[in-house]
Structure formats: structure tokens, C-alpha cells
Amino acid sequence: MDIVNYGVIGCGMMGQEHLRNIALLPGARVAAIFEPNELQAAAAKAIAPNAKLVGSVPELLAMEEIDCLLIVSPNHMHIPQFEEIASIRPLPLLIEKPLYTDPAQAAKVADLAAKYPAPVWVAMEYRYMPPVQTFVEQVQAATGGVKMLSIREHRFPFLPKVGDWNRFNRYTGGTLVEKCCHFFDLMRLILQSDPVRVMASAGQEVNHLDERYGEETPDIWDSAFVITEFASGARAMLELCMYAEGARYQEEICAVGPTGKIESFVPGPGRFWPTHLGAPPVPRVVISPRSPKGPQEVEIPVDPTILEAGDHNGSTFYQHARFLEIVRNGGTPDVALVDGAWAVKMGLAAQKSALTGKSVDLV
Template identity: 70%
Template sequence: MARLNYGVIGCGMMGQEHLRNIALLQDAAVPAIFEPDPVMRKAAAVAAPGAVMAGSIAQLLTVEAVNCLLIASPNYLHLRQLEEIAAIRPLPVLVEKPLFTAPEDAQRLAALRASYPAPIWVAMEYRYMPPVARMIEEAEAATGGIRMLTIREHRFPFLQKVGDWNRFNRNTGGTLVEKCCHFFDLMRHILRSDPVRIMASGGQSVNHLDEVYDGERSDIWDNAYVIVDFASGARAMLELCMFAEGSRYQEEISAIGPAGKIECHVPGPGRFWPAHLGEPPVAQVIVSPRAPKGPKTVEIPVDPQLLAAGDHNGSTFYQHQRFQRAVVSGDPIEVTLEDGWWAVVMGLAAQESAATGKAVDLSSIHYRVL
């Protein structure tokens, strides 16, 4: 297989996870990095000791060895950086979610999509968590056709990021974009249908209430319920709580149809599991047929090396493997710009619904830009 040589843009917390997982890939290296923060740049130099530390994206793109790119910068920079790359040297890109953070950005994304000559893969790695992938693979047979889908994430609060950029909705797009675009992508991916209406309730109840940065109080939300109606007639619900880090499992997904139910339970990052409780829990998939009754549980262990390389149950590594095949072998892009657009649009609509107390119709021209 031809070698992937990543130019990495942004090496904060998620960028460092990407570096650790790229190091585990065969036929992959990181010859160049752009990271403006000195602390993160120093950590990146340790993780990728052979990399040139570029002073800008333009300088990174002059490194001849670079033949693909990873964008893992703060949310509000993603689209701007894609546009800069398009203007200088458009290479294949794996770009972190979310693609954009405000409704007015959608027209710029549409222009980029129409003109960018190389593959762009949006980093929706939750699809590639082994228990989630197993559940998706078996969902049709287990349910007889999904009519109800529920995703619950009970987790720890937002972690500290460089410059505290993730404490403000204007930088992140809002919690239902920043955190939950993964889950909206999963809804579309699992149900194989597009959303038509979204209703939500959310807010800031426990976390960040006393956090002030440069005289401004954090406005990021820490909990929400979101209900989504799909064109297929299926319904989906998201339950998010970011002050529930005492939970045994971080994500729990259930899909139900006329034949039965299938669900998966995904533990959170092992580094947060209390040592006095012993080994961290192992992911599970549970199939519960209506007849004959009798739930069956299968554990889905993940390679410990992959668990140690990041906080996403091995999915970052598997995502890079698939991106590598798409770039080198011409396999299809599995998470497209359209997928990334829908995930953000659903998050923005949920933010709007929660703020206004009204359901949002996604057939509105306001949301139909791409």
C-alpha cells in the first residue's frame, strides 16, 4: 500500500489522539504539523519526532512529502482552513467535526463542495466504535426494521481546551453541534433516512455556571433532550447529560422494531475509570427478540493498544484505516461533506428549537443550502 504522509493542522487534545493512532497505522507518517500553541506544539513534537513544525498552513503545504491532511483545530476554524487549503494545494483531507458552526457558513460549504477536487472525509468516528458498528450491522435483522432509535450519552463535563475556546457557543456552534453532531450523524446513518422535524429542550444546569473568561461567563450547555422525526416515519431521541460521569457506560444506543430490540453499551475513556473499581467495563451488544423472549448479551472487547491510544473506544484508529483505503485505493468516502452538513444542520436546528420552544421544520429554506 502507498504511504500516507499526513500534514496535521491542530494538535490539541483531539489532535494528540490522532497522532497516537496514526502512529499505529501501517504505511503512515506525519512529516509536518501546524500547531500555534507552544505547549501543544511541544507535545506534538514528542508524538511525531520527525515532523517539521510549520509556522502556518501555507508553510505546511510546501512540505513536498505531505500527501494528505488532518484538520483537528477548534471548530470555528475548520471551514476557513478548508478554504485556505483549497486555494493553495487541495489534498485529501480528514476534517474533524463539526464542519461549520453557524447557519451562514452553509453557503461557503456548498461552494467548497462543488469545487474541491480531492476527497474530504468528515471525522464522525462514533460510526466505527466496534460495539456501535456491530449493532448497526445486526440492526435490521434484530428489529425487523427500526421504528424507534434512542441514543443516551451520560458523561463527564467538557474538558479544558487550549484558550478555553470550547466554553462559548460562538466558537463551538453550541453543545448540540459541538458534542451531538456525532449522534445526529449516527441517527441518519442507522435509519438510512433524512430528518424532517426536530424538537429540543436543553440548557446549562450544573456545569460552567461560575466559569468566567476575560470577564465573560461561559454559555455552553450541559444537558438536553432532542426528538427527531425522519422521512421514513421512524423517530429518534437523544438524551445528553454532561454531569453523569459516575455512569458505568457512557453511551447507550437502542433500536426497536416489530421483531425486537438491539442495543449497545459503550464505556467511557478508560483513563477516567476509578482504579478501586477494578477493570473498566467491556462494551456490550444486547439483542432482545419479541418472540421467543430472551435477551442475548455479547461482549465486544477492543484491542487494549487502541483503547490506550484515545478516548473513543478504538474508533479513531478504524476511521484512519478507512480513510487510508479511500485515499490510496479509491474506496468510497464513507462520511461525506453532505453527511457533515446534515449533522451540523440537525444540531443548529436543535439549538434553535431549545431556545425558542418550537419545533423546527427542516424543509425550511433556512436549512436547505447544500
């Protein structure tokens, strides 16, 4: 097909990032948008002026020209909309993380995975950040086989969203699902192994405590330590702090093995970097062999046009480029439903561990 026509479901902040990146891709266009919030729909229309605004998922699916679908709605709506699509017109689908939010939905995901006839790609943008891709490509050679993996995200608090849905666990799945499924996915990707046990300590220490929505105070956590043991024998740790936006780098990933160490440093969104500090930091990767000693550092710059299209270090663009290959030519998604499901399963286990003070076995 010469032009791939997207139908987009949900166009809040992240949905609009997707629109800007699709606009940069040759041979791709947004043909239809379903966004029930009038302000967000108007903002989406400004980014994709040739897209048709529709009033429902069925109306969008009735448009014959649609070639593929993108779900970017609030977390708790992902599975109901996925099921609706499956029952009406199961087209190739890119569905934002987290795949689901409620443990009771795991069986529905397994059923959809078994029966859905078209490719389904779970959006895990962090895989496609150029410094993370370099890290993944080099990690085995740099370490001689990873024994210890740590991921640190020190970042800004949750941003305002339509209807304030991201302030409450019942809509998000909890911080360790909503925010951290990215990192649990990276752990499985880097270690090429599945987790067997999760231990966590987490809570709401600083953010959103003075906010009120109706009679409710937000219950979304802002910090955590999570330790995960893998079937391979490797161990991984996540450190999350969502009141540390003053840091030079937002994500730091470190893997160590018998022959050396590799690190990746990823800055946060450029729009948040103070102008008086000059140009934003450039991503970098550092490899530190044990013998002969001598760290080797390389910067991993990102095309400025792609960088400005979103808040995820260019990754949304590169993810869509790969998804379009699948839509045009067929093949297997990089991030399948089983990967998205594992990331949620790990997040839910971490939430449970933090609440109970006990480790959670996954096998």
C-alpha cells in the same frame, strides 16, 4: 504509495489522539504539524518526533511530500482552513467534526463540496466504535426495521481546551452542534433516512457556571433532550447529560422495531475509570427478540493498544484505517461532506428549537 505522509493542522487534545493512532497504522506517518500554541506543539512533537513543525497552513502545504491532510483545529476555524487548503493545494482531507458552526457557512460548504477535487472525509469517530459498528450491522435484522431509536450519552463535562474556546457557543456552534453532531450522524446512518422535524429542550444547569474568562461566564449547555422525526416515519431521541460521569456506560443506543430490540453499551475513556473498581467495563451489544423471547448478549472487546491510544473506544484508529484506503486507492469516503453538513444542520435546528420553544422543520 508505500508511506502515506500526513500534514496535521491543530494538535490539541484531540489532535494528539489522532497522532497516537496514526503512529499505530502501518505505512503511515505524520510529516508536518501546524500548531500555533507552543505547549501543544511541544506535546505533539513528543508523540511524532519526526514531524516538522511549521508556522502556517501555506508552509505546510508547500511541503511536496505531504499526501493528505487532517484538520483538528478549534471548530470555528474548520471552514476558513478548508477554504485556504482548497485555494492552495486541495489534497485528500480528513476534517474533524463539526464541519461548520455558523448557519451562514452552509453555502460555503455546498460550494466546497461541488468544487473540491479530492476526497473529503468528515471525522465522525462514533461510527467506528466496535460496539456501534456491531449495532449498525445487526440493527435491521434485530428489529425488522427501526421505528424508535434512542441515544443516551451520560458523560463528564467539557474538558479544558487551549484558549478555553469550548466554553462559548460562538466558537463551538453550541453543545448540540459541537458534542451532538456525532449522534445526529448516527441517527441518519442507523435509520437510512433524513430528518424532517426537530424538537428540543436544553440548557446549562450545572457545569461551568462558576467559571469566568475575562468578564464572561461560559454559555455552553450541559444537558438536553432532542426528538427528531424522519422521512421514513421513524422517530429518534437524544438524551445528553454532561454531569453524569459516574455511570458505568457513557453511551447507550437502543433501537426497536416490530420484531425486536437491539442495544449497544459503550464505556467512557478508560483513563477516567477509578482503579479501585477494577478493570473498566467492556462494551456489549444485546439483542432482544419479541418471539421467541430471550435476550442475547455479546461482549465487544477492543484491542488494548488501540484502546489506550485515545478516548473514543478505538474508533479513531479504525476511522484512519478506512481513510488511508481512500488516500491510497481512491473511492468514496464513508462520511462525506453532505453527511457532515446534515449533522450540523440537525444540531443547529435543535439549538434553535430549545431557544424558541418551537419545533423546527428541516424540509
